[in-house]
Amino acid sequence: MKRSNANTIDCNGLSPAPTVLRIKQALTGRARDAHPLDILLDPACDTSSLARSLGKLADRVRLVARPA
Amino acid sequence: MFSVFEPEASSSGEPYVLTPEAPSFAFDPTDPWTETFQRGLEAANLSGKRIYEVGIGTGTNAAFLLQLCDAALVSGSDLDPRLIELAERNVRSLAPDKIDQFHPIKGAVSLIDTDAARAQIAQTDVVIGCLPQVGDPGDKRLSAFREAQAVELADGADEQADDHIAHYYPWEAFDSYPFNSVGLGLNEALLQRLREHAPKAEVIMNFGCRVGTGIIFELFEANGFRPEKLHSQIVRQDAGTDISFFVMLEKALTGTGLEKDFVCKFFKDAEGKQPISACEAQKLIDEDPETPLFHEVAVIRGIPAAS
Ligand SMILES: C[S@@+](CC[C@H](N)C(=O)[O-])C[C@H]1O[C@@H](n2cnc3c(N)ncnc32)[C@H](O)[C@@H]1O
Numbered sequence: 017m018k019r020s021n022a023n024t025i026d027c028n029g030l031s032p033a034p035t036v037l038r039i040k041q042a043l044t045g046r047a048r049d050a051h052p053l054d055i056l057l058d059p060a061c062d063t064s065s066l067a068r069s070l071g072k073l074a075d076r077v078r079l080v081a082r083p084a
Numbered sequence: 085m086f087s088v089f090e091p092e093a094s095s096s097g098e099p100y101v102l103t104p105e106a107p108s109f110a111f112d113p114t115d116p117w118t119e120t121f122q123r124g125l126e127a128a129n130l131s132g133k134r135i136y137e138v139g140i141g142t143g144t145n146a147a148f149l150l151q152l153c154d155a156a157l158v159s160g161s162d163l164d165p166r167l168i169e170l171a172e173r174n175v176r177s178l179a180p181d182k183i184d185q186f187h188p189i190k191g192a193v194s195l196i197d198t199d200a201a202r203a204q205i206a207q208t209d210v211v212i213g214c215l216p217q218v219g220d221p222g223d224k225r226l227s228a229f230r231e232a233q234a235v236e237l238a239d240g241a242d243e244q245a246d247d248h249i250a251h252y253y254p255w256e257a258f259d260s261y262p263f264n265s266v267g268l269g270l271n272e273a274l275l276q277r278l279r280e281h282a283p284k285a286e287v288i289m290n291f292g293c294r295v296g297t298g299i300i301f302e303l304f305e306a307n308g309f310r311p312e313k314l315h316s317q318i319v320r321q322d323a324g325t326d327i328s329f330f331v332m333l334e335k336a337l338t339g340t341g342l343e344k345d346f347v348c349k350f351f352k353d354a355e356g357k358q359p360i361s362a363c364e365a366q367k368l369i370d371e372d373p374e375t376p377l378f379h380e381v382a383v384i385r386g387i388p389a390a391s
Pocket residue numbers: 111112113117118121137138139140141142144145161162163164167193194195213214215216249250251253270
C-alpha cells in the first residue's frame with residue numbers, strides 16, 4: 017500500500033528499526049509545529065516500545081496500529 | 085560476465101569469445117555482481133521459461149539465459165534507452181542462433197511502466213533484475229537526512245559517472261514504499277507492480293546485502309513473495325560507490341535502543357569471516373581510502389505466496 021496522503025506514512029512489513037528510520041526520514045525537514053504525522057505500523061510492531069525508541073520525536077507523530 | 089561461458093558450450097569445440105560490447109554508460113558486465121547473478125540464474129533451472137529482465141544493461145544476462153540456460157524466450161527493457169539497443173546488438177553477436185527468442189522492449193522504460201512492458205510481463209514466467217539499492221547522493225531529502233545525522237558525503241560522490249543510474253536511484257521518488265527507508269524502494273516498487281500485472285510470475289533478484297539478508301527477506305514477505313536464496317558470494321565493495329548511505333542509517337538509530345537490531349554488513353576480508361558495521365567500514369576508508377572492503381551479494385528468488 018502506498019502513502020495514502022501526505023500526512024500518512026506506511027510502514028507495512030517493517031520491523032522496529034527500519035520503522036524508526038522511516039519516521040526520522042519523514043520528519044526531516046518537516047516543520048516542528050506541523051500537524052502530527054500518522055504512522056501506519058506493521059501489526060508486529062509494538063506501539064509503546066516504538067514510542068520509547070522515538071523519544072521526543074514521538075510527540076510529532078500519531079502511531080496507528082494496522083489491523084493484523 | 086562471460087567467464088561462465090565454458091568452452092564446452094561451443095558445439096564446434098572452439099571456446100566462445102563472448103565479450104559483450106560495454107560502453108561506459110552500461111554497467112560493467114565483468115563486475116562480480118553479474119557473475120554472482122549468473123550463477124544464481126544457473127541454479128534456478130530456467131530451461132523452457134519465458135523471462136523478462138528489468139534493467140537489462142548490456143544484455144549479458146539475456147545472452148547467457150538463451151545460450152546456456154535454455155530459456156524459451158528472453159525479453160527486457162531499461163530506463164536508459166541506449167541500453168536496450170546495446171543489449172540487442174550483444175545478443176545478436178553472442179547468441180546469434182537465438183536472436184528470434186529475444187524480444188526487446190524499446191525506449192526508456194522505468195520498471196515495467198509502459199503498455200508494451202506490461203503486455204510482455206503478463207506472458208512471463210520469471211522476472212529478473214538487479215536494480216540500484218542506494219539512494220542518489222544528490223537527492224535533496226536524502227541529503228537533508230544525511231546532514232541531520234552529521235554524516236558527510238565521500239569526496240567525489242556527488243559527481244555522476246556515465247553509469248550513474250546503474251548504481252543509484254532517485255530516493256524521494258520512491259518514498260511511498262516502506263522499504264525505501266533502507267534503500268530498497270525501487271526494488272519494492274517492482275515487486276508491487278509484479279503482484280498487480282503478473283501475479284503468477286516468480287522473481288529472481290540480485291542484491292548487495294549490505295543491509296543484511298534478513299531485511300531483504302522481509303521485503304519479499306511483505307510484498308507477497310516467499311523468498312529463497314539461490315546463490316551468494318562475497319565481493320569487494322566498489323571503491324566508487326558511496327557508503328555514507330549505510331553509515332547514516334546506522335547513525336540515525338543512535339539512542340533509540342534499536343542500534344543492535346540494524347547493523348549493516350560489510351567485511352574486512354574476502355572470505356566474509358570478519359564482519360564490520362558501516363560506521364567501522366567508513367572509519368577504515370577515512371584512514372586509508374584504498375582499504376579493501378567486502379560485502380555479500382545474493383541472488384534471491386521470490387515465489388508468489390498465493391501460488
Ligand atoms: C546494476 S545494473 C545491472 C545490469 C544487468 N542487469 C546486470 O545484471 O549486469 C542496473 C541496471 O538497471 C537499470 N535501471 C536503473 N533504474 C532503473 C529503473 N527505474 N527501471 C529500469 N531499469 C533501471 C540501469 O540502467 C542498469 O542497466
